Amino acid sequence: MKVIKYLLIGSLFLVATACSNGATEEQIEVADAEKTAMQLYQNNCMSCHGNDLSGRVGPGLQQVGSKMTEEKLIEIITVGSNGMPGYENVLSIEEIGQLAKWLSEKKE
Ligand code: HEC
Structure with missing residues (x-):
């Protein structure tokens, strides 16, 4: 019985380390892109759209992704x-x- 217990704990440990080890390159890239975008937002947009996208002078952007396409967003930011x-x-x-x-990607 004891042996089985150890085996169980052992395999749980293995699963746990396998998961925590697993930030794939793709996840890191996504995290980087998110960080860059957030920095751009903070430097250029936050004063009008709020530090949590909830809006100030400009409208809130928390759900803007369900309202506009990426192309439309590019257009508004550009012009x-x-x-x-x-x-x-x-x-x-x-x-x-x-x-x-x-x-x-900001939608609920
Ligand atoms: C000087 C203030 C100001 C700054 C800075 C600003 N915005 Fe805006 N933004 C506004 C206002 C005001 C509107 C509403 C325009 C309208 O009603 O046509 C708006 C509208 C928008 C919209 C459309 C939202 C909607 O629901 O219609 C998006 C998207 C947007 N801004 C993104 C950005 C981004 C991204 C940045 C930074 C690159 C930025 N804004 C910087 C004031 C600002």
Whole structure:
């Protein structure tokens, strides 16, 4: 009986280490993209859209992904909108793309 117990604990331990070890390259890339987008947001957008995307001068963006496509988001960020500046000359196309992708995932 004791042996079985040890075996069980042993295999649980193995499973646990296998899982904690497993941040795949893809997950790391996703985490990096998220971090970059958040930094871009903080530097360029937060003053108007709030530090938790809940909105201030500009509308809240917490669910903007269920309202707009990634393409539409790129368009708004690039050319701006009423009361919102365009970022054509401020951010690179890649940066605008990263922000748009990140925002397009904001939905509930
Ligand atoms: C000077 C303030 C200001 C800044 C800075 C700003 N925005 Fe805005 N944003 C606004 C306003 C105001 C609107 C509403 C425009 C309208 O009603 O047409 C808006 C609208 C939007 C929308 C459309 C939301 C909706 O529900 O219609 C998105 C998406 C957006 N902003 C993203 C961004 C991103 C991303 C940044 C940073 C790169 C940013 N904004 C920076 C003021 C700002």
